[in-house]
Amino acid sequence: MSRKPKKGYYVKGVFVAEGSERDLELKAELKGTWDSTRTDRKIESDALQDLGEALLGLRPKLLQRLNLPEKLLEALAEHKRLTNFEAKRRQMQFIGKLMRKLEENEVEAVKAALQEQRTGVSLEQTNILVAEQWRDRLIDSDDHLGIWLDQFPATDVQQLRTLMRQVRKDDATAIAKAKEAEAKGQILPPAKKGKAYRELFQTLLSHINGTAAATVQDEAAPALDDEDEGDDA
16 A cells, blocks of 8 residues: 655755644744744753753662653663763764653653652652642632632532532531530540541642543542541541
């Protein structure tokens, strides 16, 4: 079977495929934005090469976790073996070329790994702390709900409100029981947080991680009013 011909056009006898780098350059030139477009690409290219250079110092455990293309890993290893300055310079250019082939999510993962090495705090740990802060804010007041929805518009608002109300109800019940026990001269152990408290945290964390499910668990939140208070963690 013959291959489907690429869409494009000829410029001075040279075929230019639609969507190719040369095609974008020609279109930018027609619009009078070629210089700025070229400058932007150069800045982006240099940034990716710098990121590739930073990868040379990444701890092996973090590098392995990234699951980068084998060709890039081999190029990084080869750079470490080289001793000649000019050879290392050329190899770094090759690494930069490979870095430009990475998907956006792979580039972001590289940045996160480098940040983790610099700070000693993983992205996962950071997201957990952020989710805990949001959980406490939303429990404290509905005023924070609008800010959350601006950042995470895909949130199931009804589910989130239900969880917030249930957590407040659980907290109010625990406080009332503690006061009742205190009036009788008793001291109760700290009340355990209920299911709603944990589900609220997991819901927020899934959005912060970008892994929130597309479907909503219809039974989870409405069933909370009927569960035993102080459910075990």
